[in-house]
Amino acid sequence: MNVYDRMAELSVTLPPPPAKGGLYTPAVRFAGNLVYVSGCGPNIGGSNHIGKLGAEYSIEEGADFARGCMLNVLAALESRVGDLNRVKRCVKVLTFVACADTFYAQPQVANGGTKLLADIFGDENGLPARSAIGVNVLPGNMPVETEALFELIDGI
Numbered sequence: 001m002n003v004y005d006r007m008a009e010l011s012v013t014l015p016p017p018p019a020k021g022g023l024y025t026p027a028v029r030f031a032g033n034l035v036y037v038s039g040c041g042p043n044i045g046g047s048n049h050i051g052k053l054g055a056e057y058s059i060e061e062g063a064d065f066a067r068g069c070m071l072n073v074l075a076a077l078e079s080r081v082g083d084l085n086r087v088k089r090c091v092k093v094l095t096f097v098a099c100a101d102t103f104y105a106q107p108q109v110a111n112g113g114t115k116l117l118a119d120i121f122g123d124e125n126g127l128p129a130r131s132a133i134g135v136n137v138l139p140g141n142m143p144v145e146t147e148a149l150f151e152l153i154d155g156i
Helices: 003-009 059-081 106-121
Strands: 027-030 034-040 087-098 129-135 144-152
Touching (some): 034 059, 059 087, 059 106, 059 144, 087 106, 106 129, 106 144
Parallel strands (some): 087 129
Antiparallel strands (some): 027 034
């Protein structure tokens, strides 16, 4: 199925690619058909979420933030490769969760982003290897940040 048709079925719309927050490349293609997407935060369309999970935000809000991060990751990926139909599979996702010292639900937060990938690309191609880690603070005091690695279809 066409990825954009699936996104339309799910009422998923990509935001514009996030603005760079420093001196880096938002998405780098390497080793032929791999694309690494730099860390993206959850802010879309002027939203400005700041704070920590387990303090200002709940697990459910964190999962929504992880989904927003993944939308930004996909926007950066699309900007780099031109067409999300070129994605063969999502290989790896790393989600950072700014959280209180007593917050232990980082994987449940990360589920918000990986569920979106599975919904769009299917379980086999969308569900990546994944890590979710808690950190003291993230840039701009954002609550969640996600980076990802994608494999493109050979020859495209």
